Amino acid sequence: MMTRRQFLVGSGAAVVGAALVSRTQAASLPEAPVQAGAMTQQPLVPPNGRPYQPVVTLNGWTLPWRMRDGWKEFHLIAEPVKREIAPGMVANLWGYNGQSPGPTIECVEGDKVRIFVTNKLPEHTTIHWHGILLPNGMDGVGGLNQPHIPAGKTYVYEFVMKHSGTFMYHPHADEMVQMAMGMMGFIVVHPKDPGLHRVDRDFVFLINAFDIDPGSYTPKVNTMLEFNLWCWNSRVFPGIDPIVVRKGDRVRIRMGNLTMTNHPIHIHGHNFSVTCTDGGWVRKSARWPETTVDMPIGALRAIEFVADAPGDWAFHCHKSHHVMNAMGHGVPTMIGVDQRGIAEKINKLPMMTGQGPFGPLEMGGMFTVVKIREGLARGDYKDPGWYRHPKGSIAYEWKGDLPTS
Numbered sequence: 001m002m003t004r005r006q007f008l009v010g011s012g013a014a015v016v017g018a019a020l021v022s023r024t025q026a027a028s029l030p031e032a033p034v035q036a037g038a039m040t041q042q043p044l045v046p047p048n049g050r051p052y053q054p055v056v057t058l059n060g061w062t063l064p065w066r067m068r069d070g071w072k073e074f075h076l077i078a079e080p081v082k083r084e085i086a087p088g089m090v091a092n093l094w095g096y097n098g099q100s101p102g103p104t105i106e107c108v109e110g111d112k113v114r115i116f117v118t119n120k121l122p123e124h125t126t127i128h129w130h131g132i133l134l135p136n137g138m139d140g141v142g143g144l145n146q147p148h149i150p151a152g153k154t155y156v157y158e159f160v161m162k163h164s165g166t167f168m169y170h171p172h173a174d175e176m177v178q179m180a181m182g183m184m185g186f187i188v189v190h191p192k193d194p195g196l197h198r199v200d201r202d203f204v205f206l207i208n209a210f211d212i213d214p215g216s217y218t219p220k221v222n223t224m225l226e227f228n229l230w231c232w233n234s235r236v237f238p239g240i241d242p243i244v245v246r247k248g249d250r251v252r253i254r255m256g257n258l259t260m261t262n263h264p265i266h267i268h269g270h271n272f273s274v275t276c277t278d279g280g281w282v283r284k285s286a287r288w289p290e291t292t293v294d295m296p297i298g299a300l301r302a303i304e305f306v307a308d309a310p311g312d313w314a315f316h317c318h319k320s321h322h323v324m325n326a327m328g329h330g331v332p333t334m335i336g337v338d339q340r341g342i343a344e345k346i347n348k349l350p351m352m353t354g355q356g357p358f359g360p361l362e363m364g365g366m367f368t369v370v371k372i373r374e375g376l377a378r379g380d381y382k383d384p385g386w387y388r389h390p391k392g393s394i395a396y397e398w399k400g401d402l403p404t405s
């Protein structure tokens, strides 16, 4: 027995060969590549289309595309996924193409993009292209701009990327559930002139949060504010990869906030300027130095700095409860209580804290390390290990007299 498809392909191949194949492909969906793990992938150097300097998605990847008649075609599949939030902790989330967040979409100002969205969720969905200026019918608000995409169906979005900048995508359908489950992704539109806004290393991640009870695997989707996993790209420290930078590099870090609260993101050892928001590039005369940028809800910010100080520099949310995870809200204050043995047990939980060269960091959640090293090769993002401090440059213990009270 042959299926109808096998029959058509088989008989066609004998008669018209390549012509039939190309017509078959023209009617076919682009491939929808899947990512199995949460490791940071090497930047995707564009194999075709306009050239650009690709970004690095922290604990993520960029979605490959195909060129077809001048259109850049992407295929996103909305589906349930298993995401490793930290080593030893896997959660049942919803995402795109195997992971949450979905893959980063990179394209170039002026690109005509066609994005196929296949819905493999148990309910309807849509995708909104946050910050992109596009025709109203492509804006992805279910019920307002288009019918919802029913489970099992594929919809097509087509528009021109008119402006370069820093954007994101997420559903505008059953939002509280779908975003609480991890459905989101980053969009970077590169300038047509690759020399414009040029940096040496360009990192992106989304700020997201989940409420997953200890011992369970699926987020509580009705949580409004009391989340307990404070994530960057659905990862918590020590599961968040380091931001590896060569000394002297001009570095951009682009962030988008899809949580229900603001996050003051702080860097050590450097100052930066906000150079781009989801509204566009900030002109030079309007920039000022900062070491903390408040990430408003539903907004994106790109910060830039010159990595002139070698070392392992903390980069984290400044809300102290956002660099803690596995929090229980019913926990009493234990200061002064005999806790021998308890800390040891808690620290065995996989996502409580990272170990540094001098001991536990006592932080988890929205935290990572910017590792700045001399002489790294261009495009080398491998973790270089812990910084080796020059002799005599580490805080040290006072060995003289102690104060008397």
Ligand SMILES: [Cu+2]
Pocket (backbone or CB within 6 Å): 230, 262, 263, 264, 317, 318, 319, 322, 366
């Ligand atoms: Cu925060």
